[in-house]
Amino acid sequence: MDTRQLKTLVAISTQGTFARAADIVALTPSAVSQQIQALEQELNTELFERTSRPPKLTPHGLQVLEMAKDMLRLEEDTKASLRGDRIAGTLMLGSVRSSALNLLPKAILRMRNLYPDLKTNLRVSLSSTLISDVAAGRLDAAIVAEHLGFPPALRWSPFLREPLWLIAPEGTDITDPIRLLNSRPYIRFRSAVPLANLIDTEISRLGVVPQDIAEIDTIGSIVTCVRQGMGISVVPHVALQEPEDDRLTRLPFGSPQITRQIGIVERIVSPRGEIIAHMHEVLAELCREHGVRREVSTSATVMSR
Amino acid sequence: MDTRQLKTLVAISTQGTFARAADIVALTPSAVSQQIQALEQELNTELFERTSRPPKLTPHGLQVLEMAKDMLRLEEDTKASLRGDRIAGTLMLGSVRSSALNLLPKAILRMRNLYPDLKTNLRVSLSSTLISDVAAGRLDAAIVAEHLGFPPALRWSPFLREPLWLIAPEGTDITDPIRLLNSRPYIRFRSAVPLANLIDTEISRLGVVPQDIAEIDTIGSIVTCVRQGMGISVVPHVALQEPEDDRLTRLPFGSPQITRQIGIVERIVSPRGEIIAHMHEVLAELCREHGVRREVSTSATVMSR
DNA sequence: TCTTATATTAAGAAATACTGGATATATTGA
DNA sequence: TCAATATATCCAGTATTTCTTAATATAAGA
Numbered sequence: 089m090d091t092r093q094l095k096t097l098v099a100i101s102t103q104g105t106f107a108r109a110a111d112i113v114a115l116t117p118s119a120v121s122q123q124i125q126a127l128e129q130e131l132n133t134e135l136f137e138r139t140s141r142p143p144k145l146t147p148h149g150l151q152v153l154e155m156a157k158d159m160l161r162l163e164e165d166t167k168a169s170l171r172g173d174r175i176a177g178t179l180m181l182g183s184v185r186s187s188a189l190n191l192l193p194k195a196i197l198r199m200r201n202l203y204p205d206l207k208t209n210l211r212v213s214l215s216s217t218l219i220s221d222v223a224a225g226r227l228d229a230a231i232v233a234e235h236l237g238f239p240p241a242l243r244w245s246p247f248l249r250e251p252l253w254l255i256a257p258e259g260t261d262i263t264d265p266i267r268l269l270n271s272r273p274y275i276r277f278r279s280a281v282p283l284a285n286l287i288d289t290e291i292s293r294l295g296v297v298p299q300d301i302a303e304i305d306t307i308g309s310i311v312t313c314v315r316q317g318m319g320i321s322v323v324p325h326v327a328l329q330e331p332e333d334d335r336l337t338r339l340p341f342g343s344p345q346i347t348r349q350i351g352i353v354e355r356i357v358s359p360r361g362e363i364i365a366h367m368h369e370v371l372a373e374l375c376r377e378h379g380v381r382r383e384v385s386t387s388a389t390v391m392s393r
Numbered sequence: 394m395d396t397r398q399l400k401t402l403v404a405i406s407t408q409g410t411f412a413r414a415a416d417i418v419a420l421t422p423s424a425v426s427q428q429i430q431a432l433e434q435e436l437n438t439e440l441f442e443r444t445s446r447p448p449k450l451t452p453h454g455l456q457v458l459e460m461a462k463d464m465l466r467l468e469e470d471t472k473a474s475l476r477g478d479r480i481a482g483t484l485m486l487g488s489v490r491s492s493a494l495n496l497l498p499k500a501i502l503r504m505r506n507l508y509p510d511l512k513t514n515l516r517v518s519l520s521s522t523l524i525s526d527v528a529a530g531r532l533d534a535a536i537v538a539e540h541l542g543f544p545p546a547l548r549w550s551p552f553l554r555e556p557l558w559l560i561a562p563e564g565t566d567i568t569d570p571i572r573l574l575n576s577r578p579y580i581r582f583r584s585a586v587p588l589a590n591l592i593d594t595e596i597s598r599l600g601v602v603p604q605d606i607a608e609i610d611t612i613g614s615i616v617t618c619v620r621q622g623m624g625i626s627v628v629p630h631v632a633l634q635e636p637e638d639d640r641l642t643r644l645p646f647g648s649p650q651i652t653r654q655i656g657i658v659e660r661i662v663s664p665r666g667e668i669i670a671h672m673h674e675v676l677a678e679l680c681r682e683h684g685v686r687r688e689v690s691t692s693a694t695v696m697s698r
Numbered sequence: 699t700c701t702t703a704t705a706t707t708a709a710g711a712a713a714t715a716c717t718g719g720a721t722a723t724a725t726t727g728a
Numbered sequence: 729t730c731a732a733t734a735t736a737t738c739c740a741g742t743a744t745t746t747c748t749t750a751a752t753a754t755a756a757g758a
Contacts, residue, residue: 089468091394107735119716121737126715133475141724141735147662148475150546154528155471159464163394166460170438170453183614193621196607209583212611213519223459241455278514302501306517308613309488316498332636357452412704424747426705431746446704446755699758706753714745722737728730 089130091163093123094156097135100124101153105142127152162224169225178207179363182218182230184306190329191374192231198370203363214305215279222353229354229364231371236282238353246351246380247372250325252287252341257317260337266296273319274298279305283348287322290342311336324348325378349380394435396468398428399461402440405429406458410447432457467529474530484668487516487523487535489611495634496679497536503675508668519610520586527658534659534669536676541587543658551656551685552677555630557592557646562622565642571601578624579603584610588653592627595647616641629653630683654685 092113099109100120110117128135135149145153183192196208211218211227218230223239238244254265262268269291276298277284291298301319304310307327314321314336322341327333352371354364365382372379397418404414405425415422433440440454450458488497501513516523516532523535528544543549559570567573574596581603582589596603606624609615612632619626619641627646632638657676659669670687677684 089396105735115715116717117736118718118738122715125737131472131475138736139724143736145545147546147660150544151474151528151530151660152471154525154544154546155467158467158525158529162460162463162467166457167436169456170436190617190621193618193623197623207605208607210607210609210614212609212614213522214517217518217522220459220463223456224463225456239455239459240450241452241459300512302513302515304515304517309515309517312495313498316495318498318502330635330637355452355456410704420746421748422705423707423749426707427746430706443705444755448705701758702756704753704755707751708749709751710747710749712745712747714743716743717741718739720737720739722735724733724735726731726733728732 089127091160093127094160096120096123097127097153097156098160101145165226166224178209179360180209180211180226180228181367182211182213182221182227182232184212184215184218184230184232190326191371194374195367195370199363199367202366206363219353222355225355228358228360229352229367231350232353234282234349234351236285241355241357242353243356244351244353245368245382246349247368247382248326248350248375248378249347249380250350250378251345251347252322252324253328253338254320254322254341255311255314255328255339256320256337257314258335258337260320262337262339265339266294268320269294269296269298271299273301275310275313275319275321276300276303277305277307277310277321277323278303283324286346286348287341290346291322326350351380394432396465398432399465401425401428402432402458402461403465406450470531471529483512483514484665485514485516485531485533486672487518487526487532487537489517489520489523489535489537495631496676499679500672500675504668504672507671511668520584524658527660530660533663533665534657534672536655537658538586538588539654539656541590546660546662547658548661549656549658550673550687551654552673552687553631553655553680553683554652554685555655555683556650556652557627557629558633558643559625559627559646560616560619560633560644561625561642562619563640563642565625567642567644570644571599573625574599574601574603576604578606580615580618580624580626581605581608582610582612582615582626582628583608588629591651591653592646595651596627631655656685 096109096113096115099112100106103109103112106120107117110120113120124135131152133148134146135152136143137146192210199206215232215235218227218232219235219238219242221227222230223241232244234244234246256262256268256272260268277287302313304313307323310321311323311327311333313319315332328336328338352364352368354361358364368382372381401414401418401420404417405411408414408417411425412422415425418425429440436457438453439451440457441448442451497515504511520537520540523532523537524540524543524547526532527535528546537549539549539551561567561573561577565573582592607618609618612628615626616628616632616638618624620637633641633643657669657673659666663669673687677686
């Protein structure tokens with residue numbers, strides 16, 4: 089698969105005909121036809137319905153078109169980042185939703201004392217997406233939980249260590265947690281992060297067989313679903329900061345209670361290293377007794393080997 | 394850029410040397426070296442530090458490696474979807490965070506009456522990512538707000554129409570909304586969705602110059618930041634369902650109050666069309682007075698032209 | 699310092715991509 | 729309904745790119 093073929097496909101979709109697309113990609117219509125045929129052969133599916141003129145994209149063709157757009161965007165974004173194209177003065181920051189997001193408004197307000205002209209572009213997404221975007225240069229840094237194996241261009245520094253809780257809807261009888269896990273509908277945290285594995289591993293160790301009702305990939309959404317009475321689950325402490333979370337029944341998960349860490353991930357070589365170091369300091373302060381100070385060396389990098 | 398080059402780059406990163414990578418990609422070491430040089434020429438940057446053996450990826454090289462992995466994953470996911478590889482019996486559903494997510498637990502529980510073996514894999518992400526994933530076949534459907542121009546392979550059916558509110562921290566004096574917008578720190582909703590444009594357009598129409606303090610791309614995060622006292626913003630009704638949101642000061646946004654719609658987006662050709670139609674029905678019922686019934690024809694498709 | 703392993707260079711072979719011209723097919727207008 | 733027009737495909741030849749082979753250069757280890 090060649091990005092030139094993908095550009096041709098996108099050109100056909102915008103121009104309407106192979107002939108006009110040929111002008112756009114500086115090829116002959118014959119070459120355009122051959123490129124599409126090569127793509128169809130590689131994917132083993134027809135991308136165009138050819139009984140009409142001009143040919144019309146099939147449903148599979150439309151899917152491949154979306155993939156093409158995504159891939160070309162990745163290519164262009166990476167090229168822009170390598171060229172050093174950036175909005176001056178804006179910190180591109182990412183965060184997962186249900187961790188330290190409640191801390192960020194205070195942190196950003198405090199940061200303005202040090203950097204009065206600092207403007208923050210905050211994108212909330214999933215750990216895996218955020219890490220990928222930091223690695224690819226689309227974000228300067230992101231707040232994510234501990235991962236097994238960050239990309240080698242990145243380093244992760246924890247600023248929060250928090251305990252895990254087994255949570256159930258208000259009024260649930262929790263005298264026997266093992267029976268609870270075996271009988272109540274279980275909302276499984278499904279995500280490519282160590283926390284999900286940590287929870288699954290401990291549940292396997294307990295020898296229970298949870299009755300899965302759903303797999304959800306964000307902690308905040310899981311808390312919302314438990315609150316709505318859907319079932320029980322396991323979540324970290326910081327996800328339970330809302331006043332009505334006090335009404336959820338909760339039990340320490342693991343004995344001793346299991347903890348996990350939240351930190352900042354950034355590129356090792358970054359023009360915003362100083363700002364990010366300060367952000368880390370501010371966030372650790374805001375975590376009070378759960379706060380973790382940054383160490384002098386990039387110890388997380390050492391540990392992740 | 395050719396996916397064969399990207400596979401080579403990934404192989405070098407996992408195997409450690411050009412020579413061993415050559416075995417993996419079934420080429421000679423010379424061809425591997427030439428592929429990497431071609432990539433470096435296209436990107437106009439060095440990907441490897443060559444003063445050591447084996448050569449070591451530069452920071453730019455590591456960024457390109459991440460892009461390569463992302464692109465190859467897109468390619469593989471699309472190929473798998475085209476082949477029809479799917480987990481049997483699981484509904485791959487996406488949702489934005491702060492819209493109808495509160496409705497989903499009830500909806501999923503009700504759906505189990507009709508489909509007792511239905512299992513739902515719920516992924517919470519951003520509108521643009523969700524739409525892209527539905528188009529590319531990674532999700533069966535997603536709950537997103539109205540967009541200008543869905544990909545042509547998709548159709549969107551609204552089930553909720555809700556009003557917008559100007560919100561401020563508890564205790565804010567809101568007798569003069571124009572002065573408020575001109576003076577208080579403003580948290581701008583920045584996202585590639587019509588709602589963001591709708592809000593920006595109305596604010597321009599009002600002739601105010603907001604004092605931006607942050608740009609955030611998720612509504613739930615904006616509400617969280619307003620609650621924490623960071624500033625004011627404009628959000629839709631459903632984002633204000635939590636009990637402590639009652640403490641926020643709010644004002645109808647626009648005169649008459651502006652509304653926006655939430656719906657389900659799905660592929661026009663989908664094996665789960667029936668299940669998704671039922672999900673739409675259940676969600677519209679759960680919205681009560683704000684619910685929107687699905688029309689007989691794919692009217693949204695017509696309207697989006 | 700010498701040997702070994704790996705990467706690069708140069709030249710040629712093999713494979714692929716593209717052009718040009720002819721043909722096929724769909725659409726449009728008379 | 730038929731002819732004209734526009735567009736896509738097929739086929740063969742040419743141009744370009746990719747890969748292999750052999751020789752050379754470079755780094756690392758004994």
